Amino acid sequence: xxxxxxxxxxxxxxxxxxxxxxxxxxxxxxxxxxxxxxxxxxxxxxxxxxxxxxxxxxxxxxxxxxxxxxxxxxxxxxxxxxxxxxxxxxxxxxxxxxxxxxxxxxxxxxxxxxxxxxxxxxxxxxxxxxxxxxxxxxxxxxxxxxxxxxxxxxxxxxxxxxxxxxxxxxxxxxxxxxxxxxxxxxxxxxxxxxxxxxxxxxxxxxxxxxxxxxxxxxxxxxxxxxxxxxxxxxxxxxxxxxxx
Amino acid sequence: xxxxxxxxxxxxxxxxxxxxxxxxxxxxxxxxxxxxxxxxxxxxxxxxxxxxxxxxxxxxxxxxxxxxxxxxxxxxxxxxxxxxxxxxxxxxxxxxxxxxxxxxxxxxxxxxxxxxxxxxxxxxxxxxxxxxxxxxxxxxxxxxxxxxxxxxxxxxxxxxxxxxxxxxxxxxxxxxxxxxxxxxxxxxxxxxxxxxxxxxxxxxxxxxxxxxxxxxxxxxxxxxxxxxxxxxxxxxxxxxxxxxxxxxxxxxxxxxxxxxxxxxxxxxxxxxxxxxxxxxxxxxxxxxxxxxxxxxxxxxxxxxxxxxxxxxxxxxxxxxxxxxxxxxxxxxxxxxxxxxxxxxxxxxxxxxxxxxxxxxxxxxxxxxxxxxxxxxxxxxxxxxxxxxxxxxxxxxxxxxxxxxxxxxxxxxxxxxxxxxxxxxxxxxxxxxxx
Ligand SMILES: Cc1cc2nc3c(=O)[nH]c(=O)nc-3n(C[C@H](O)[C@H](O)[C@H](O)COP(=O)(O)OP(=O)(O)OC[C@H]3O[C@@H](n4cnc5c(N)ncnc54)[C@H](O)[C@@H]3O)c2cc1C
Numbered sequence: 001x002x003x004x005x006x007x008x009x010x011x012x013x014x015x016x017x018x019x020x021x022x023x024x025x026x027x028x029x030x031x032x033x034x035x036x037x038x039x040x041x042x043x044x045x046x047x048x049x050x051x052x053x054x055x056x057x058x059x060x061x062x063x064x065x066x067x068x069x070x071x072x073x074x075x076x077x078x079x080x081x082x083x084x085x086x087x088x089x090x091x092x093x094x095x096x097x098x099x100x101x102x103x104x105x106x107x108x109x110x111x112x113x114x115x116x117x118x119x120x121x122x123x124x125x126x127x128x129x130x131x132x133x134x135x136x137x138x139x140x141x142x143x144x145x146x147x148x149x150x151x152x153x154x155x156x157x158x159x160x161x162x163x164x165x166x167x168x169x170x171x172x173x174x175x176x177x178x179x180x181x182x183x184x185x186x187x188x189x190x191x192x193x194x195x196x197x198x199x200x201x202x203x204x205x206x207x208x209x210x211x212x213x214x215x216x217x218x219x220x221x222x223x224x225x226x227x228x229x230x231x232x233x234x235x236x237x238x239x240x241x242x243x244x
Numbered sequence: 245x246x247x248x249x250x251x252x253x254x255x256x257x258x259x260x261x262x263x264x265x266x267x268x269x270x271x272x273x274x275x276x277x278x279x280x281x282x283x284x285x286x287x288x289x290x291x292x293x294x295x296x297x298x299x300x301x302x303x304x305x306x307x308x309x310x311x312x313x314x315x316x317x318x319x320x321x322x323x324x325x326x327x328x329x330x331x332x333x334x335x336x337x338x339x340x341x342x343x344x345x346x347x348x349x350x351x352x353x354x355x356x357x358x359x360x361x362x363x364x365x366x367x368x369x370x371x372x373x374x375x376x377x378x379x380x381x382x383x384x385x386x387x388x389x390x391x392x393x394x395x396x397x398x399x400x401x402x403x404x405x406x407x408x409x410x411x412x413x414x415x416x417x418x419x420x421x422x423x424x425x426x427x428x429x430x431x432x433x434x435x436x437x438x439x440x441x442x443x444x445x446x447x448x449x450x451x452x453x454x455x456x457x458x459x460x461x462x463x464x465x466x467x468x469x470x471x472x473x474x475x476x477x478x479x480x481x482x483x484x485x486x487x488x489x490x491x492x493x494x495x496x497x498x499x500x501x502x503x504x505x506x507x508x509x510x511x512x513x514x515x516x517x518x519x520x521x522x523x524x525x526x527x528x529x530x531x532x533x534x535x536x537x538x539x540x541x542x543x544x545x546x547x548x549x550x551x552x553x554x555x556x557x558x559x560x561x562x563x564x565x566x567x568x569x570x571x572x573x574x575x576x577x578x579x580x581x582x583x584x585x586x587x588x589x590x591x592x593x594x595x596x597x598x599x600x601x602x603x604x605x606x607x608x609x610x611x612x613x614x615x616x617x618x619x620x621x622x623x624x625x626x627x628x629x630x631x632x633x634x635x636x637x638x639x640x641x642x643x644x645x646x647x648x649x650x651x652x653x654x655x656x657x658x659x660x661x662x663x664x665x666x667x668x669x670x671x672x673x674x675x676x677x678x
Contacts, residue, residue, distance in 0.1 A: 039267075
């Protein structure tokens, strides 16, 4: 199996990569920091990966995406799985003074992933095989004051993935949208931990299982599906007063 | 996410900062800090109440492995379970493993842990070839018996106080198969244990005994002796059972003299005629890992472990005294472990293992009654010139600590000034408890 991991130094992506390495996959890791990519790559090789290639790349640069998809095939051969995991949380407190910061969050979490998905989807669909795994978030299920740009981006990304799923369904291309709840990662390092937090290992195991089973949407841990069902059901009139 | 707590269920009070990358600097925190692995220490050696715990779980990468020499370099938060899962099928095994595989390499070094093969292999630290230490002044030092030997000796068994072990290099040993030829021999009392142990240590790589902590009189110290060697033929791994998890704290009433007695009887009976078996290494080394979070059977109030080593040169009287005090109290839970330590020197300044016999068992934490027993046991150990194991300890007095660990002042000198533990504050306190 040939696997491309975009945002490979993110904690969830790294754990997903470990599970594929243990199955003997060949991997291409893409991320921003060469030193960290090298550390992850060495680990994956020792965990049983058939091959690990790394590319240090600024994934916000849309112009590089088509070439990256082509390069992935040239390096690995036909790609079976693409994990789109790059992301950034942003800080709503900074947006008022710097509206571009809000737009940058949309770019990193929606525009760039959408461009990457498009580039890879076309290639995978031509072969009529493979899976795209998109890391969304439960934050994308409802707009909230505490992270409106991030939430909007993740919500948009989920819609985008849904559209891709619909468009390519007949070709055999599979698209999995993952909606993790709170995960204990560097992104949430500043958030006090509570029992709702899940470990990246647990989330990764669920993602791999869901991708194997070719599911459409995965809430992880599972209870978030019900929490979000309730959250979405709250009328706007009430919700806006809740200060979430 | 479970709250951060030690295995005896002492909750961490203070901040916790997860670490993710070995080349990152230490986080900037107020006050003191202490590395925290998987919290498989029972007491307060892995806690820094009021300070900040550095959670090493994210430092879990393998770095390099050399098949020719068996040298594995990995980050400090890698667990022995992860090493086993990857390298046992390739024919390599950590030279020393404790009774649970859910411990990190950093934690194993900091407590210089021992296994069932102490008589042959010594401690974990004896097989650590190099490590990197990150100190609070931002400096990084690669330590080994040759480079910064003082700091190396202080870090092995150094209770996490000399800095953060970001990575370490260990020597794995070759094994012919993932299976153990495991023999169980029942014995009737302590004397029989010593005889069996002396004989078995020459023929078997792994030896340990489970004893019935309630038996008294002629039967004092009766139990089952386990001994094993790696099986030669490359047997195929059988089906692995998924561990069951204790889902919530059990009420205190579940554990009492009656259930313990029943358990001991059942355990003896079930294993009595076992003789020699061929088993996968998991049930042999990690019988308790079959039940995840088994510490919850002790309820919210948790448990305390008592583990001491008593030197051989004082004869058997000391062991009898300790076992008798435990049996008399009737507080011990389930099984006690008895094992002889060999003469191989530990590389650490503060390593616990030393020639003698070690006794370990769990007690439900039930306030003053339990404390009184621990004080009595400490007195017996002190009298015998023995030592208590910091990894398991919650109540040892400064006097006991000074007697058992005479080189503690050397560690204090090499300690990172910002690294501290609740254990360390307690055992180095000037005044004695009333
Ligand atoms: C069921 C069970 C069976 C056991 N059997 C045995 C046994 O047979 N033999 C034995 O010797 N012990 C045994 N133990 C104890 C256990 O092996 C030790 O407590 C071990 O150190 C726990 O490792 P940990 O990773 O959980 O570390 P923690 O308990 O989290 O921490 C232990 C110490 O290591 C330090 N530390 C952790 N990581 C680092 C790092 N990266 N750098 C520097 N310091 C660090 C901490 O500060 C602390 O001082 C057992 C424990 C259990 C629960």
